[in-house]
Amino acid sequence: MSARTLLCVAATLGAVSVSAQSSLPMEDGRLAQRVSVSHPVVRVEDFLRDLSQRLGVPLKVEDGLKEDLVIVHVRDIPARDLLERFASHFDWSWRQERDGYLLYQSKEQKEREDEAYREQFMAPLRERQKELKRILAEDASRLDALRRELEELKRRLESPATPDEEKDSLGRQVTAAMARLEPGGRLAVSLLANMSFEDFQRLFELGTLVYAMTPTPAQRPMGSSQRLAEEALNAIQQTRELARRPVDVLVTFHAGYDWPEMDGAVDVVYVDQAGLSVTSAVYFHSSVQPSPTPPQPTTWLSGRTLQSEAVEELLRPRDGSPFRNLARMRSLAYLLPKNTMMPRQGFAELAIAIAEALGLNLLSDSAVFPVTSDYARSRDAGFLLDALYRGAWKLDGTWILSRSATWAMMRRNAVPVPRLRAIRDRLYEEGGASLEMSGSLVDELGVRKYRDLPLPFFGIPSSIPQLRAAHLWYSMNNQQRDALLAGEALSVGRLSPRQRQLIWQLAMAPFSYSEFGIPYEDYEVHASPTNCSEWWPVGLPPDAELLLMRRRNPVVARARFQSTGELADVPSFSSIAALAARRSSWNPAEDSERYRPAVEEEYLFVVRRGNVLIDQTNVAIIRWNPSAPWVRFDELPKDLLDAIERARREFGGGG
Structure with missing residues (x-):
């Protein structure tokens, strides 16, 4: 199957x-x-x-x-x-x-199943590809006009006469215009606009490797990662009181970091047996600074506890119809945490609790229910209730929950794969990816492969993806470049394994960096920390310098936190949320439900290597949990870095 x-x-x-x-x-x-x-x-x-x-x-x-x-x-x-x-x-x-x-x-x-899967996989992609092709055709005919627009935007941004309240919007416009002009961005858009189903499939096979230990019968523990998981759970119990009821625990172990010093990371999601109280923490296990105490959580996602009696009352049938009051049913979704990664077992328990309250019978493929995914979004918590309403149908008194293609790739997520050492060697041979881990983990890890959900995360890459784009661009011959920029189809099969690896990283990174991009003109150097470990948990290349940048005109906005759905004062630059927790009096252990960090300034980190500035904020704070191997700076040859710098100057730069 x-x-x-x-x-x-x-x-x-x-x-x-x-x-x-x-x-x-x-x-x-x-x-x-x-x-x-x-x-x-x-x-x-x-x-x-x-x-x-x-x-x-x-x-x-x-x-x-x-x-x-x-x-x-x-x-x-x-x-x-x-x-x-x-x-x-x-x-x-x-x-x-x-x-x-x-x-x-x-x-x-x-x-029938294969055809339905293929159609569902490509349906959202086709619409996006049409839009990308339109953008490419439009840009190709007006590159000069785009350059003039960029210069005008920069002039307005730098002008002392421009009101401060307009500069944030102008900064975003400058970033978007720069992305449309730089070669890596156009390369990524060209690739995405012309990729076939087979191309996407091959890239998924080449891409994400996530290793997990879960409580489901079809999966088995992962050797020495058990110890790491136990440390993480102990740290949670020390930091925050757990629910008194027994919990289901899902631990996902991630490998393949940029930095060789980082052995891996663990996501811990625990759910009480009613499936109604979820808390997640991300932990890191580093061989650089061994410590007898468990690592501290980097991020917290907390939700409200909901008693089973409240669920029964909320979902109690009205006027003889279990679905008469849909608004009341859907309100349950908003009481659950947003951006929550919920184990299959916990979500299934929740489904059965709802079925019990409604007096329904339930039959479903477990893929209907979200399991661990980097793509979890706020709508996921409401997915179950929407499915119960729209997808259930009645046959001789039995309600059957229809299956959903949204989670199609999660259905068979327990496919046995070779041991990690063989995977590491194969990745290095075929894709040039570096998967460096400690020997004990490599030798003892019994793993199963997870295929991440094929939701399209398009957007013009910047920062680290720009490096990958430039790397890919300079590895191509002129014929390949001309074909891509002309909008012609280029089969992934005609690319080298290394090029395919870079395309994967370009096309399917879990975050669109453009939404976080802010021009460096908005910042000034605040400090060059002497103690990097205070700000930067992992090592830097020996010839790189870490700079702490401060925004000249910080903007604090009212925003809805993903974890609780509550309004809070947060900086407009999302990646500072974790930094704010370190720099202010906010204590995750005591104030995790409030999420109101006291931020007066807005900062970001920049790594300077020679004349090249690399925005590392997303890697340092947001992307603590990457799902794909990354190109390390010290793996890039000097001539490539020089070529990237030339491209930056020629095409107007880029973060």
Whole structure:
């Protein structure tokens, strides 16, 4: 079974004939037994084995479907109905074997799933590609005009007569104009505008490697990362009181950092058994400064605890209809933390709690529910409730939750892969990526591969992505460059492995750096810290200097914090939130629900290496949790850095 999920909307499922999907004879009286089943997350093979023992009927599944994870919650229905709806819901089939039955996927069903996956994968990309092609065509015809516009914007920004309140907006306009003119930005847009489905697929295969330890049965612990996870959990308990109820814990171990001194990072997400209280912390384990005490959390995401009784009251059916008051249902989503990464088990428990409160039966692919993803957004918490409302359909008294392509790539996220050492060697040989970790982790880590969600994160790269773009640009021949700038299709297969690696980093970085870009003209050098460890947790290249820049005209705005949904005074430059926690009296342990850092100035870090200034703020503060290998400065040859500097001067610079 592939890692693709067929979108089954209510109309499609309702139109599928049960008889066409299964072969469970009516005369088999064993299947008339009534059953009640509740599995938050279970492998298909385990679900059928348990049901087989209870019914006395051999129920087997073909190898390709064994590892699929499903959620089943039904009360007192005939076993035949459950099995038939199970097969029809996932577009699988039953056939009789000896005195039992085998669940399988036919060739036609597999083709339908693959085609649906392909279409869903590309649908949002096609719309974005049309827009990118329009931008490319427009820019190509008016490059001179864009340069004149940029000069005018810079002149207004630097003019003493320009009011301070306008400079922030002008700064963003300057950044956007510079991005449209610099070669790396145009290169990335050209690539994205012309990539095919196969190109995207190959890049995903080349890209993110995330290693995880979770409580789901289909995944196994990861050797020595267990110790790191335990340290992180101990630190959480020391810093913040946990809920008294037992918790499900999801730990994701990330590898592949820019800096060789950084062994890895751990995300810890814990959820009480009702799935209603979520807190996340990011921890770092560094071999540079070994310490007997666990590392301190860099960021906190806290949510409100919601008692199960409140859920039942909130979702209590009104006027005989469980969905009559949709607004009340959706309000639950806003009581949950935003930007939350929730383990599959916890989200499934929440789904079952809702189903219990509404008196519903529930059958779903577990991919409907968000699991760990760098792409989690505020809408994720409301996804379950929207799915219950729009995707559920009723068949003979049973409600079935439809599947969603939004989480298609997460369906088969437990694909065994070679040990980390082999992965590291293969990455280095094929893509030039450096995956440097301690020997014990490399040797002991038993891993499984996670494919991140294929949500398109487009935008004109800046900062570190500009380095990658320039690196890629100068590695191409003139024919490749001309084809890209002319908007012609360029197959990823025609690029070298190193070029493909750079394209991946350009195209699929989890953050669009342009939204954080502010021209250096807005800043002045505030300090060159003598003790880098105070400001910079990892080492610098030996010939690099760290500068602390201060904004000349700091702007403090009212904004809604992602973690709590509450309004707070925060700097307009988002990446300073973590720095503010260090520099002010704000204590995450005591004031985590308030999120009101006292910020008087706005700062960012810049690394100066020779004549090249590199904005490191996003790497230092925002991108503590990168999902893809990064090009390290000391891996770039001097001639390449010189070429990048020449490109910066020729095309108007860039962060």
